[in-house]
Amino acid sequence: MAARINPSILSADFVNMQRDLERIASADYVHVDVMDNHFVPNLTFGPQMVERVQATSPVPLDVHLMIDDPDRWAPQYAEIGCFSVTFHAEAATAPVTLARTLRKLGARAGIALSPKTDVGAYLELLPEFDQVLVMTVEPGFGGQKFLPHVMSKLTRLREAAARLGTDVWLEVDGGVTEETIGIAADAGADTFVAGSSVFGASDAAAAIEGLRSAASAHVH
C-alpha cells in the first residue's frame, strides 16, 4: 500500500499561502495545525483561514486541532467541509460522541494522542474513529526531533485494528524525515505528516516523493 504524505502548512509562509499550497500539490492531503494558545503554547489560525485554505488548496484538508474544548469547536471544521478533523484525546470531554458528530457532518473523525498519553483506553474504541494521530513530538511547534519511544503505541494500535477488523488510518506527526519515516512505517503507520522536511526543502515535490518512496518500502 502506498504511504500517504501530508505536508503541514505550519512550516509554510503564512503570507504566501497560495504559492506554498501549489508547491505541495502532489501531496495526498494538506495537514492544517489549528492551535489556540491554551491547549498548546502557540497560536496559528481558526476556521476563517481554514475555509480559505480549503477553497485554494488543490488537495483535501487533514485538520489537526490542538485546542481546548474540541467538543464545542471541532464540528465547525466538518461543516466547512474539511476531509478529516482530528481532535486531541487529552482535550475532549466526550470523544466518541464528538467523533460520531464529525462523521454525521461528513468528515473523517480522528483522535490524536500526545506523547505522554497512553493508548490503552482507546484500543477498543477504534471502530469509532477513521484515523488515530500519534504525536511523535510534543504538540505545539514544528522542527522538533522525532520521539522513537512512542512507536509501541503504533504497534498496539495496528494489532487492535487487525483484531477488531477495522480500517483505521494510523498517522504520525512530528519530526518525520526520510531518516525517521521508515521507523514509523515499520511500527504500523500509513499516513505521515511532514512540515519542516517538506517546506525546508528547495524542491517540495521532490521532498514529498522522497518521503513517499522511503515509507512505501516499509508500509505493510
Ligand SMILES: O=C(CO)[C@@H](O)[C@H](O)COP(=O)(O)O
Ligand atoms: O502538529 C504539529 C506540531 O504540533 C505538526 O503537524 C508539525 O507541524 C510538524 O512539523 P515537523 O515536525 O514536521 O517540522
Ligand SMILES: [Fe+2]
Ligand atoms: Fe499536526
